[in-house]
Amino acid sequence: MPKSKETEDAYSKEYRKKLGFTSQGKAKGFFGGKDITPTIDFDYMKSLNKRLYEMVDRMNAVVSKEVIATIPGSFKKEFINRPFSIMEKNGILPKLNNLGRRPEQVYFNWMRGYVIQSFFSKAIDMIFDVDTRKRVLIGDDDFKKLKTFRKTPKADMELGLNSGEKLRLEIQAGFTGVNDIKKHKVIEAKRVFKELGIHTLAVHFDLYNGRAAFLKLDSIDENGSDWESRQQMEGQTVLSISPRHFLWNMTESPVKYKDMKL
Secondary structure: OOOOHHHHHHHHHHHHHHHOOOOHHHHHHHHOOOOOOOOOOHHHHHHHHHHHHHHHHHHHHHOOHHHOOOOHHHHHHHHHHHHHHHHHHOOOHHHOOOOOOOHHHHHHHHHHHHHHHHHOHHHHHHHHOOOHHHEEEOOOOOOOOHHHOOOOOOOOEEEEOOOOOEEEEEEEEEOOOOOEEEHHHHHHHHHHHHHHOOEEEEEEEEOOOOEEEEEEHHHOOOOOOOOEEEHHHOOEEEEEOOHHHEEEEOOOOOOOHHHOOO
16 A cells, blocks of 8 residues: 555654654755855965956056046955955855856956956946945845845946936946846846836946947836847846947947936
8 A cells, every 4th residue: 555645754754863864955955965065265265366366457557538437456455355365264256156157256256347347446436436435335246144145136336426326336347248137137127217217227338349438227117128038147037238338448438428318
């Protein structure tokens, strides 16, 4: 006679107990290797940090003199060395994982975006004619705690413009010439505008082509026909940024938000 589910469950529980597992989670973790913390290749990490330094140096050599990092050494200490030290101290590095990628690669991909956002902070101030003190960081990205070291729909910062308008910015960076907007960013921007009356502007730095795009996320049709699922974007639904949105060549003086026809 077939055994009842209760009998099978009792057998399975006793079987796992004999194997030495006191919970289903521990058994799954064991068989999946989830309980093994990967060893970080710190020589590799050192090389990745060196590449971040080189990115800063190369950008500093070609962008408009108005927006360069005036003291590159100090910039690297603040926005590369310091985050790395914090992540290392808090034990975050070995736990980074995204679709099976190595922790070192997850770290590098996150840090590239963080470094570029920090590098162009002076440009943001000039483009939107704001004081640095009026830039409020509101994103959920955080290198102090693993649970907040992730990407969410929330914008990166909120500006208080001289006109009195509040504006949220979603800062992005592209490194291969493929420039997209993720659909969940548009949905979040529409929610924010509906509930708070605040527009969200995507500022996308295309490092591959040396230009920056600006577009209001809450004005994009989330049900349009141009959305596509991009496997290399972790299967997310994305929209390619049109060339008409690229308004600033980064080797030239920054454009002004007030002059943009968005």
